[in-house]
Amino acid sequence: MLVQDAMTRAVRTVTPETRLYEVAALMCINRIKGLPVVEDGDRIVGIIAERDVLHRMFPRLDELMAEQGPISFEEMESQYREVVNLEVRDVMSTRVITVPPDYPLLKATSVMVSHRFRRIPVAVDGRLCGMLSIGDVHKALFLKHMRLS
Template sequence: MKVKDAMSRSVRAVKPGTKIIEVASLMCLHRFHGLPVVDDEGRLIGVISEKDVLHSLFPTLDDLVTEGMHSVDLDHQLSLYKGVLEQNVEDLMAHTPISVDADMHLLRAATVMVRHNFRRIPVVEGGLLVGMLSLGDVHKAIFHANITGGLKSR
């Protein structure tokens, strides 16, 4: 069974020049935890996650050492969010995205996902984004294949 047999082809992606406020809106309104980033040709060039957006709000190690863990002004850290919203995706995204190929065996793709602690992963074909695969997609495909007799026992 291949990734292309289980993946979702309906993918919401963003461009590197997209403002973070648009990404944050998508994340909050549609419960996206991350979005693939594509260039004008549709090639996968990055991923932007909630963690990437929120990362700059966390106190740095220097802040913690200098001010102490309980002395950092967390309300001030929260106020930095407005500045984050003005940035572009390319400023915060992961520039070396991990993806799987549409023709990869489904369990091999699931192994990549588990190894990297991902619940969803972009699917590419020749570098172009063609879908997303979730652990739920993997489970559903395996379940249906076993219930309908699509897999042969060995």
């Protein structure tokens, strides 16, 4: 099986200029954990994941080490409004790993597993053509090998 046999072709995307509150709404309402960031229609320039939004609220390790008193998690939580007013470009990951649609499905899965990804963009020449998730892989394998006759 190839990636193109299992990937999702209709992919929601955002741009670097998209406000994080729009991303957060998409993620919360549609249960989406990550979105490709594109420019010029389909050129992949980054990935924005749920954890990217939430990590922006957490102090870095060096900040924690320098802290002179108890940490106020309530204060950290109140930063959420500030974080969601940022643009995607402020928090997205720009190191994007993709797989091509004609890649063997289990080879793509091994790339995902080795990087601890649950989903990976499918691209040709840097242009998005789909997304592949662990769930897509499982579903494709199940349908291929467990069809009831």
